[in-house]
Amino acid sequence: MKGYTATLENGEAIFYQDSKRWFWLMSVLYPLLPFFGIWLHAVTSEQAWLLFPLALNYIGGPVIDWIVGEDQNNPPDAVLPQLDNDRYYRYLTYIVVPLHFISLIGAAYWAATQDLAWWAFVGLAVVAGVTSGLAINTGHELGHKKSALERNLAKIVLSVPAYGHFWIEHNRGHHRDVATPEDPASAQMGESIYRFALREIPGAFRRAWDIEKERLARCEKPLWGYDNQILQSLLLTAVLQLGLVIVLGWSFIVFFAIHNVLAWWQLTSANYIEHYGLLRLKDSNGKYERCQPRHSWNSNHTYSNLVLFHLERHSDHHAHPMRRYQSLRHFDDLPTLPSGYFGMYLLAYVPRLWFRIMDRHLLALPHVNGDLDKINVDPARKTALYEKYGQSG
Amino acid sequence: MSRYRCPECGYVFSEEDGDPHEGYAPGTSFALLPDDYTCPDCSVRFKEDFEEI
Numbered sequence: 001m002k003g004y005t006a007t008l009e010n011g012e013a014i015f016y017q018d019s020k021r022w023f024w025l026m027s028v029l030y031p032l033l034p035f036f037g038i039w040l041h042a043v044t045s046e047q048a049w050l051l052f053p054l055a056l057n058y059i060g061g062p063v064i065d066w067i068v069g070e071d072q073n074n075p076p077d078a079v080l081p082q083l084d085n086d087r088y089y090r091y092l093t094y095i096v097v098p099l100h101f102i103s104l105i106g107a108a109y110w111a112a113t114q115d116l117a118w119w120a121f122v123g124l125a126v127v128a129g130v131t132s133g134l135a136i137n138t139g140h141e142l143g144h145k146k147s148a149l150e151r152n153l154a155k156i157v158l159s160v161p162a163y164g165h166f167w168i169e170h171n172r173g174h175h176r177d178v179a180t181p182e183d184p185a186s187a188q189m190g191e192s193i194y195r196f197a198l199r200e201i202p203g204a205f206r207r208a209w210d211i212e213k214e215r216l217a218r219c220e221k222p223l224w225g226y227d228n229q230i231l232q233s234l235l236l237t238a239v240l241q242l243g244l245v246i247v248l249g250w251s252f253i254v255f256f257a258i259h260n261v262l263a264w265w266q267l268t269s270a271n272y273i274e275h276y277g278l279l280r281l282k283d284s285n286g287k288y289e290r291c292q293p294r295h296s297w298n299s300n301h302t303y304s305n306l307v308l309f310h311l312e313r314h315s316d317h318h319a320h321p322m323r324r325y326q327s328l329r330h331f332d333d334l335p336t337l338p339s340g341y342f343g344m345y346l347l348a349y350v351p352r353l354w355f356r357i358m359d360r361h362l363l364a365l366p367h368v369n370g371d372l373d374k375i376n377v378d379p380a381r382k383t384a385l386y387e388k389y390g391q392s393g
Numbered sequence: 394m395s396r397y398r399c400p401e402c403g404y405v406f407s408e409e410d411g412d413p414h415e416g417y418a419p420g421t422s423f424a425l426l427p428d429d430y431t432c433p434d435c436s437v438r439f440k441e442d443f444e445e446i
Contacts, residue, residue: 146402146404146434171436172431172433172436175435175437176431176436176437215415215416216416217416218415218416218417219413219416220416290437290438290442291437318437319437320401320402320435321401321402321435321436321437322401322402322434322435
């Protein structure tokens with residue numbers, strides 16, 4: 001296996017090998033999940049197997065995370081530049097781009113050519129949508145990079161879930177405003193994921209559109225033209241999805257509607273858990289403090305990190321947004337989720353349970369120390385929460 | 394004509410080159426960038442964080 005050598009300041013030579021190097025292939029292969037269900041359906045003729053990837057994702061994910069446990073290993077700082085520049089890792093993010101297309105087209109083709117019950121048709125659209133949520137994750141990794149190739153690949157892969165505005169919204173909006181009440185992609189204490197989705201999905205699109213509109217105005221270019229980067233990606237979506245509707249039949253309007261909403265819901269789920277209740281405080285000039293590691297929730301669960309390009313080491317990502325996934329680091333004493341993302345998604349879907357567990361974690365954070373003034377609280381729940389915890393707002 | 398670097402990601406705003414993709418023409422003075430100017434690459438550092446190089 002490839003190793004990296006470096007010399008520390010004290011003259012000591014170190015040698016580092018990335019034990020996860022080959023395991024990152026899991027992030028490449030995971031989007032092929034629908035084919036597992038399709039294969040099981042093909043060999044058994046039992047349509048229910050088409051839904052098997054959902055069980056693998058929502059039950060298998062948390063269970064495997066629990067069994068495999070956590071990995072807190074960090075690459076030494078001295079080898080980070082070499083690790084970041086090792087092209088193998090970025091090639092994996094390139095290879096996965098066409099696989100997202102293959103996965104969606106394969107699922108749609110199977111739905112069109114098999115005599116499926118309505119629930120199996122809907123189920124396959126759900127499976128395809130959950131899988132295309134991973135395309136947003138791939139677009140996230142690529143869209144943070146400086147090279148034109150990677151930014152263009154981000155736009156291309158985001159066309160699969162019809163979420164072309166994401167990389168503008170995320171990079172220029174969410175990272176700027178994260179952990180503030182102004183950020184539609186940062187969940188507030190007391191806000192259920194369902195209410196959050198109604199704020200996040202339209203709010204994020206509006207913010208991306210406004211950012212792009214301002215840029216185009218500065219460039220003296222038309223808003224409704226080829227230079228609009230949101231429209232570029234949406235045009236690809238139109239070609240892909242309308243093309244498939246024309247080829248496969250009108251019922252695929254329903255298929256893609258379900259698919260798209262489920263893909264967006266995956267991002268909503270991730271956004272919901274990544275910054276729940278965390279708040280950047282304002283300085284004496286009324287400006288928010290710079291984003292610190294304490295403004296993101298993290299998980300070191302090995303399995304879910306390996307299928308999500310290390311997304312769960314979120315504090316380091318927000319501290320250094322351009323850093324590549326293989327180089328993201330764990331730090332002690334960060335806000336830490338009790339499970340990997342797949343388990344946390346399930347918890348988020350049951351708001352009463354989520355509040356009971358996560359509000360306790362939130363209040364116990366060292367920098368919060370039970371003080372609601374240091375938490376991003378949902379204005380609609382503010383009075384009730386301050387009353388509940390005996391504080392004056 | 395000066396150059397200013399983002400201390401987080403290394404993005405450089407050159408007054409001579411501007412940043413046409415962001416709508417800042419060559420010759421744009423850094424001082425004339427909007428007060429809420431944010432690093433176009435990493436978005437986590439702001440105008441007042443940039444360092445002249």
